[in-house]
Structure formats: C-alpha cells, structure tokens
Amino acid sequence: MSNVLAVLEQRDGALRKVSHEVVTGARRLADALSGNVDALILAAGPARGADQLGRFGADKVITLTNAAFGMYAPEGYAGAIAARVTGGGYGAVVFAASATGKDLAPRVAARLGRPLAQDITDLAVDGGAVTLTRPVYAGKALLRLRVVGTPAVISLRPNVFTPVERPKAGTQESAAVAGPAGRVVVKEIKAAEAGMLDVAEAPIVVSGGRGLKEPANFRVLEELAAAFAGRAAVGASRAVVDAGWRPHADQVGQTGKTVSPTLYVAVGISGAIQHLAGMRTSKVIVAINKDKDAPIFKVADYGIVGDLFEVVPKLTEEIKKLRG
Amino acid sequence: MKIAVCIKRVPDSETRVKIAADGKSLDEAGVKFILNPYDEFAVEEALRQKEKAGAGEVVVIALGPPAAQETIRTALAMGADRGVLLQTQGLHADGLETARALAAELKDNEFDLILLGKMAIDDYNHQVGPMVAELLDLPCVTTVAHLEIAAGKATAEREIEGGVEVVEFSLPAVLTTDKGLNEPRYPALKGIMAAKKKPLEVKPTTPGPGALAIVSLTLPPERQAGKIVGEGSAAVAELVRLLREEAKVL
Ligand SMILES: Cc1cc2nc3c(=O)[nH]c(=O)nc-3n(C[C@H](O)[C@H](O)[C@H](O)COP(=O)(O)OP(=O)(O)OC[C@H]3O[C@@H](n4cnc5c(N)ncnc54)[C@H](O)[C@@H]3O)c2cc1C
Numbered sequence: 001m002s003n004v005l006a007v008l009e010q011r012d013g014a015l016r017k018v019s020h021e022v023v024t025g026a027r028r029l030a031d032a033l034s035g036n037v038d039a040l041i042l043a044a045g046p047a048r049g050a051d052q053l054g055r056f057g058a059d060k061v062i063t064l065t066n067a068a069f070g071m072y073a074p075e076g077y078a079g080a081i082a083a084r085v086t087g088g089g090y091g092a093v094v095f096a097a098s099a100t101g102k103d104l105a106p107r108v109a110a111r112l113g114r115p116l117a118q119d120i121t122d123l124a125v126d127g128g129a130v131t132l133t134r135p136v137y138a139g140k141a142l143l144r145l146r147v148v149g150t151p152a153v154i155s156l157r158p159n160v161f162t163p164v165e166r167p168k169a170g171t172q173e174s175a176a177v178a179g180p181a182g183r184v185v186v187k188e189i190k191a192a193e194a195g196m197l198d199v200a201e202a203p204i205v206v207s208g209g210r211g212l213k214e215p216a217n218f219r220v221l222e223e224l225a226a227a228f229a230g231r232a233a234v235g236a237s238r239a240v241v242d243a244g245w246r247p248h249a250d251q252v253g254q255t256g257k258t259v260s261p262t263l264y265v266a267v268g269i270s271g272a273i274q275h276l277a278g279m280r281t282s283k284v285i286v287a288i289n290k291d292k293d294a295p296i297f298k299v300a301d302y303g304i305v306g307d308l309f310e311v312v313p314k315l316t317e318e319i320k321k322l323r324g
Numbered sequence: 325m326k327i328a329v330c331i332k333r334v335p336d337s338e339t340r341v342k343i344a345a346d347g348k349s350l351d352e353a354g355v356k357f358i359l360n361p362y363d364e365f366a367v368e369e370a371l372r373q374k375e376k377a378g379a380g381e382v383v384v385i386a387l388g389p390p391a392a393q394e395t396i397r398t399a400l401a402m403g404a405d406r407g408v409l410l411q412t413q414g415l416h417a418d419g420l421e422t423a424r425a426l427a428a429e430l431k432d433n434e435f436d437l438i439l440l441g442k443m444a445i446d447d448y449n450h451q452v453g454p455m456v457a458e459l460l461d462l463p464c465v466t467t468v469a470h471l472e473i474a475a476g477k478a479t480a481e482r483e484i485e486g487g488v489e490v491v492e493f494s495l496p497a498v499l500t501t502d503k504g505l506n507e508p509r510y511p512a513l514k515g516i517m518a519a520k521k522k523p524l525e526v527k528p529t530t531p532g533p534g535a536l537a538i539v540s541l542t543l544p545p546e547r548q549a550g551k552i553v554g555e556g557s558a559a560v561a562e563l564v565r566l567l568r569e570e571a572k573v574l
C-alpha cells in the first residue's frame with residue numbers, strides 16, 4: 001500500500017482546471033497501489049476550488065500557505081513539496097505537465113534524487129512497479145518505462161487524463177510553511193486577453209497555417225473557435241508564427257506546444273512532421289485543405305478537400321446551429 | 325562573462341523512426357544527427373552575451389558517444405571557444421543521470437551563466453536544465469523566451485498558459501532556452517575552418533545506471549487512414565454529423 005501525492009496548480013488563488021486531471025491520474029495510481037490520494041496546493045491563502053477535489057477522488061486536500069506562494073515561487077515550492085514527499089513516504093508524486101509543472105517537477109525530482117518521467121500519456125502498475133508511457137522522437141515512437149524504487153515522480157500531459165468523478169469524502173488540512181520564496185522571483189504575469197483559452201489546455205483547437213494567406217484572415221478561424229462557445233482556442237503552424245502573423249504562444253508542434261484536445265481542426269496546414277509532433281495525440285483530427293495529397297490527411301480522421309474560405313464559414317454556421 | 329552551454333547530439337527531426345532489434349531503442353542506421361535545435365538557441369545566446377560583455381569564454385559540453393564530437397564542432401563553428409565531450413556509450417532514459425554527469429563537469433568552473441535547451445527533441449525529457457541547477461544549487465529559469473542581463477541582475481520572460489511570466493534572478497544562474505529567444509546564426513565557412521583548430525577535450529564518463537528501466541520502444545498505433553468526407557462546403561453538413569454521431573465530440 002502506498003499513497004500518492006497530487007501536486008496541484010492555482011493562479012490568482014483559484015485552482016486551475018488541469019488540477020482535476022492531476023487528481024484523476026493520481027486516483028488511478030492510488031487505486032492500483034491500494035493507497036490514498038493527498039492533493040497538495042501551494043498558495044498565499046485558501047485556494048478557491050479546493051473543496052471540490054473530493055469529487056475527483058482526493059482523500060485529503062493539503063494547502064500549504066506562505067505569503068510568497070501567491071505567484072509561482074520555483075525554489076520555495078520545490079522545497080515545500082520535497083519536504084512533504086520525504087515526510088509522507090509517498091509511492092508516487094504526480095504533477096501536470098503544464099508550463100509550471102514541467103519547471104517544478106525536475107526540481108523536486110532532483111531534490112529527492114529520483115528520476116522523472118515528464119509529459120506521460122499513460123500509466124499503470126505492473127507487479128507493484130509504476131510503468132509509464134511517454135511519446136518520444138516527436139511523437140513518432142512511444143517509450144514505456146518502469147520506475148525502479150520509490151517514489152515515482154511523473155507529470156501528466158494536459159488533456160489526456162480526462163477528469164473522472166469518483167467522489168471521496170475528502171478532508172481538508174492547511175498549514176503555513178516558513179522559509180523564503182527563493183532566488184528566482186516571479187514579478188508579474190502579463191496576461192493574454194482575458195478569457196482566452198491556451199492551446200495546450202483547450203478541449204478544442206482550431207489551427208491555421210499558411211493556407212490562410214494573410215494574418216487578417218485568421219478572423220475566419222476566430223469565428224469558428226467562438227462558435228464553440230468558450231471551449232476552443234486558435235492555434236497556428238510555425239510557418240505563420242515565423243511570419244509574425246500569430247504569437248509563438250499559439251504555435252503547435254515540435255518547437256511550439258504539444259496539444260492533445262478532444263478535437264483538432266487543421267485548416268490550411270500541410271501537416272509537416274514537426275507540426276504532427278505537436279498534435280498527433282489529439283483524440284479526433286479534422287483537416288481542411290485544398291490539396292487532396294496534403295500529408296495532414298494521413299493523420300486526419302475526417303477531411304474535407306476544398307477552399308478553406310468556403311468551408312470554414314459554412315462549418316462555423318453549422319456549429320452555431322447545433323448550439324441553437 | 326564565462327558561459328557554459330550543454331548541447332546534445334540528436335536525430336534530425338525529419339528522421340523516420342525505426343525500432344532496433346532489441347525493441348527498446350532507435351535503429352540508428354542511416355539516421356542523420358544534428359545539434360538539438362533548442363541548444364542552438366542556447367549557443368547563440370551565449371555568444372551574444374559574451375559579445376555584449378566584451379570579454380569572456382563560451383564552453384560547450386556534450387555527454388554522448390564519440391560521434392558527438394561533430395556536434396561540438398558545429399557549436400565551435402558558430403563561435404564557441406572550446407568544447408568538452410563527456411564520452412559515454414549510449415544515453416539512458418533517466419535524465420537525472422545526465423544532469424549528474426553534466427553537473428560534475430560544471431561544478432568547479434565558476435560559470436556566470438549555464439545555458440541548456442528547454443528539451444532534447446529525441447527523448448523529450450524536458451528536465452536536465454533545472455536538475456543541473458538543483459544539483460549545483462543555482463537559481464534557474466526555464467523556457468526563457470526573452471532575457472536581459474545588467475550588472476549581475478537579470479530579467480527573463482517565459483511563456484505560461486494564457487500569458488507571460490516575468491522573472492527576476494541573479495547570476496550565476498542556469499537557464500533553459502525556448503524558441504523566440506533569438507535567431508541562431510549559421511556557421512560561416514571561416515567559422516567552420518576555425519572550429520577545426522579549437523580545443524576539444526574528451527573525458528571518458530560512466531553515468532550511473534539510473535532508475536528508469538526501458539520496457540519497450542514501439543511505434544504508435546497508426547492513426548486510421550482518415551476518411552475524406554467530401555469536397556468543398558457541400559461536405560460540411562456530413563462532417564458535422566460524423567463528428568456528432570460517429571466521433572461523438574460535438
Ligand atoms: C527544427 C524544425 C522545427 C519545426 N517546428 C515546427 C512546429 O513546431 N510547428 C510547425 O507547425 N512547424 C514546424 N516546423 C516547420 C514545418 O516543417 C513546416 O514548414 C510548417 O509546419 C508548414 O506550415 P504550414 O502547414 O502552415 O505551411 P505550408 O506547408 O505552406 O502549407 C500550407 C497548406 O495550406 C494549403 N492551402 C493553401 N491555400 C488553401 C486554401 N485556400 N484552402 C485550403 N487549404 C489551402 C496548402 O495546400 C498547404 O497544404 C519546424 C521545422 C523544423 C526544421
């Protein structure tokens with residue numbers, strides 16, 4: 001029997017959505033290890049949403065507070081988590097492979113002297129040992145690993161571990177942690193437009209490439225995304241990011257973000273291997289391209305051959321109709 | 325400004341992946357190897373920081389097989405001053421062992437700045453930089469897309485979901501580089517010639533066994549060859565029906 005520590009994320013005092021995925025993944029591991037899930041939150045004060053975590057399978061929610069923990073404090077967080085792991089005798093520690101998680105998990109792993117499996121897409125327990133699957137070589141191969149010894153330290157690719165409700169009568173615990181934030185200080189977050197979903201976390205991604213012809217034409221994709229009523233983000237190929245049409249934050253692919261949405265719509269994107277690296281684990285892929293031989297059709301579940309300037313507005317209209 | 329850059333030899337991203345007979349590794353036959361693209365940003369940034377400081381040294385360090393000498397020569401041709409190859413056979417899955425080997429080499433050299441890529445495009449480990457920082461007890465900022473250094477104080481920007489984090493830290497520090505930080509230069513012919521004469525030290529290294537055992541390396545399940553729903557806007561209604569009724573994603 002061993003317990004699992006789920007390390008969650010908050011911003012502006014509210015839990016981020018990816019936290020439900022982390023609790024879900026941790027629950028799966030804990031069930032296989034016959035242990036409990038402790039959900040850990042680092043914050044400046046009580047975090048909004050903490051009381052909801054029992055629904056996703058957390059047995060206990062631990063909030064560690066420090067005045068410096070309002071913003072991400074890499075060293076302060078890493079120290080507090082490592083101390084908790086050592087003290088709690090956990091069999092596994094689970095992070096989100098978000099921007100913060102990918103920064104934090106290696107620090108904690110190094111402090112524990114443990115290996116880290118980052119950005120995993122599947123997990124299991126086999127003969128008592130945690131085994132993991134991670135895409136490597138730009139998603140062109142899957143590496144399965146067995147963790148030798150404990151704890152297993154892992155981070156979960158966003159959008160892969162769909163939150164599952166498995167209610168537990170969770171308890172809440174809170175403690176103040178002393179100590180400095182560390183030598184690396186986050187001064188501010190320059191926020192993107194309010195309410196904008198990040199491509200790495202949106203359940204639906206509508207991406208555009210050079211086929212859009214000019215930056216202003218991305219409006220047709222923004223309208224399609226808007227038709228999904230707050231569930232979609234607009235992504236981009238590297239070609240259009242390099243051309244300065246779209247911000248790098250929106251780039252999908254090997255040198256951009258890895259996304260795994262429920263629905264990925266590639267519009268005017270040829271489907272270069274480096275683009276596929278960032279989106280091939282999407283659940284359903286739709287391609288709209290005027291070239292019937294474009295490589296994107298080889299990975300797409302559904303394709304429409306045609307001029308995007310005719311197809312996309314029609315699609316937007318149909319999606320709006322669905323919403324009624 | 326004394327700067328170290330950790331660089332990795334990786335298969336070109338165009339590589340067709342073939343699994344070796346052991347079922348656990350890449351079949352390297354015919355594979356072209358390159359300097360990890362994120363490490364190009366790191367080398368470029370090191371050169372720029374040294375140029376800005378007006379004096380200093382850029383040392384590139386690679387842990388890898390004898391052939392990684394070529395990778396080091398590429399960085400020397402870009403303008404790095406000298407190279408160190410921590411020569412080993414085969415790298416394993418546990419990034420902490422890589423970090424330990426690199427940290428042991430970096431430890432006593434008093435670098436002002438240690439740069440790495442945010443991740444290697446072969447193993448996608450995304451971890452060696454911050455692990456090196458922890459092992460050396462240095463401040464660390466990862467996935468840096470913008471950097472300003474003045475009088476030992478530094479500010480960096482890194483992309484996070486839905487925004488950009490502005491981070492302050494002091495030197496010495498460990499940074500990992502993201503796309504957008506700079507445009508790496510191409511080695512000029514003069515640089516390539518000069519690189520041949522630059523010092524490259526080879527040190528045999530034996531990393532520890534690590535604690536991640538490789539069970540298998542497999543090709544991902546082929547995505548079902550997609551169906552072309554139709555042509556032009558006439559196909560949209562059918563696409564929406566399929567997304568609702570067959571794929572059940574709407
Ligand atoms: C080291 C490295 C890293 C890279 N990283 C990335 C990465 O992270 N992400 C990435 O995306 N790329 C990356 N690339 C670049 C990649 O190789 C391709 O160059 C890029 O993805 C092409 O972008 P695109 O599909 O928008 O443009 P193109 O390849 O030019 O494709 C445009 C497509 O639009 C279609 N089209 C044109 N007009 C219309 C129309 N009216 N209606 C419908 N379709 C139309 C065309 O048929 C074509 O298929 C990387 C490359 C390298 C070498």
Ligand SMILES: Nc1ncnc2c1ncn2[C@@H]1O[C@H](COP(=O)(O)O)[C@@H](O)[C@H]1O
Nearest residue numbers: 330331387440441443444449450451452
């Ligand atoms: N074998 C290696 N030799 C030198 N540097 C490495 C090696 N492996 C990883 N690195 C550095 O660490 C960064 C992150 O790699 P990784 O954590 O493996 O994705 C790379 O971009 C390199 O800068």
